[in-house]
Amino acid sequence: MTCAIGLFCENCGAETPESRFRLKCASCGGSLDVKYDLESMKNKLSESFFQSGSGSVLKQWLDVLPINNPELIDKIYLGEVETPLICSSSLGKELGIENLYYKMEFTGPTLSLKDRATSLCALKALELGYDTLCIPSSGNNAASVAAYASKAGLNAVVFIQKDVSPAKVLKIIAYGARVVRVDGDISMASNVCSEMLEKHRWFNCGGSNPYRFAAKRTVAYEIIRRLGGLVPDAVVFPVGGATGMASAYTGFVEMRTMGMIPSLPRMIGVQLEACDPITRAFDEGSEVIQPVTIKPSISDALKNTSPFQGKQVLKAARETNGMFVSVSDEEFIRTIRLLATKEGLFVEPAGAVSVAGISKLLAQGRLKDVKTVVCMLTGHGLNSPQAAIDTEAIPAVIEPEVSAVESYLKI
Ligand SMILES: *Cc1c(COP(=O)(O)O)cnc(C)c1O
Numbered sequence: 001m002t003c004a005i006g007l008f009c010e011n012c013g014a015e016t017p018e019s020r021f022r023l024k025c026a027s028c029g030g031s032l033d034v035k036y037d038l039e040s041m042k043n044k045l046s047e048s049f050f051q052s053g054s055g056s057v058l059k060q061w062l063d064v065l066p067i068n069n070p071e072l073i074d075k076i077y078l079g080e081v082e083t084p085l086i087c088s089s090s091l092g093k094e095l096g097i098e099n100l101y102y103k104m105e106f107t108g109p110t111l112s113l114k115d116r117a118t119s120l121c122a123l124k125a126l127e128l129g130y131d132t133l134c135i136p137s138s139g140n141n142a143a144s145v146a147a148y149a150s151k152a153g154l155n156a157v158v159f160i161q162k163d164v165s166p167a168k169v170l171k172i173i174a175y176g177a178r179v180v181r182v183d184g185d186i187s188m189a190s191n192v193c194s195e196m197l198e199k200h201r202w203f204n205c206g207g208s209n210p211y212r213f214a215a216k217r218t219v220a221y222e223i224i225r226r227l228g229g230l231v232p233d234a235v236v237f238p239v240g241g242a243t244g245m246a247s248a249y250t251g252f253v254e255m256r257t258m259g260m261i262p263s264l265p266r267m268i269g270v271q272l273e274a275c276d277p278i279t280r281a282f283d284e285g286s287e288v289i290q291p292v293t294i295k296p297s298i299s300d301a302l303k304n305t306s307p308f309q310g311k312q313v314l315k316a317a318r319e320t321n322g323m324f325v326s327v328s329d330e331e332f333i334r335t336i337r338l339l340a341t342k343e344g345l346f347v348e349p350a351g352a353v354s355v356a357g358i359s360k361l362l363a364q365g366r367l368k369d370v371k372t373v374v375c376m377l378t379g380h381g382l383n384s385p386q387a388a389i390d391t392e393a394i395p396a397v398i399e400p401e402v403s404a405v406e407s408y409l410k411i
């Protein structure tokens, strides 16, 4: 059924049986990772890969995911399907990129990329007999976990950072989760969540959950399938905890190992200037990521001072001739407006940084000769609508009369 072999420690190699699932290796405390039998995965994919998929992401990618009870998928299904990969109409040309694609990860059931992976976490919680999901989050992950818990009939306890957009808080509350708003940033929310786990048998769906990582690999498979096997010159990610970029990289590496693609795309990570520990390490040529002090920013996502997968994405960028760059609030706000007015796409700040980052790299001449680029658009604009909208621009009220309308529109 599944090509997953089991959960192994990245540090000492010890195996943890799924039935005794935990987030860390019992012998050494290292992170756990799902290992796959790529030979049998290759055989399975060779029959089905280019068949256009529809329906649940988990069903479509059953061959590449660690799922034991596919009959449970319907119990957690909220409409998480393959996200569209659409072609830019004008921005790409203005930037000089022949084929600029947007991977519309913000079209998930709770309007962010988080749903792709929360769906598998909720499924594993059912398989393994948990009754409560928990997560530390800057907002989107909490909403996603809250929604899937409702669907699956599980409880949700979410730990959110103090500074989270009001729209995200409302969304989380609507799904009925228990919300703990922590007086601190995402690392503090994460610490208290981990301490709670020592006393309560909850299923933590956070970035260190190997199933979250496993599910996010599918975005790489979708991109290659949709491009008919063509490897884009570059793929651009917004980077906070770095799970998204690290897991997509793993997906591309697997496909190359299986001989499905001849090379890897350049992996480009974009951070906020307000919190960019990975960009700094990249620029300094360092392998060590030093925590930074978070500066103010209107983006609530991506403010992660100690990114869980930081080392992996540094390596991914370096090994693929990729890079890291950071963007200011001004730069991503301009990009949100450009994407909305020129492309018809309304995204939240973290969702715009990939495009802001690639624009900056091209303007600085650091990136040349890229013909096909995929930018990840990760969160919907309605998750923090106040970010890009000038309140003065709210229209005045006009008499419902043709003459009044014409004089207002100056036509
Ligand atoms: C969580 C999130 C990200 C960052 O993903 P990481 O895997 O933590 O790097 C990017 N954009 C949005 C909108 C998010 O919610």
Ligand SMILES: [Zn+2]
Residues within 6 Å of the ligand: 009, 010, 011, 012, 013, 014, 025, 026, 027, 028, 029, 030
């Ligand atoms: Zn270990």
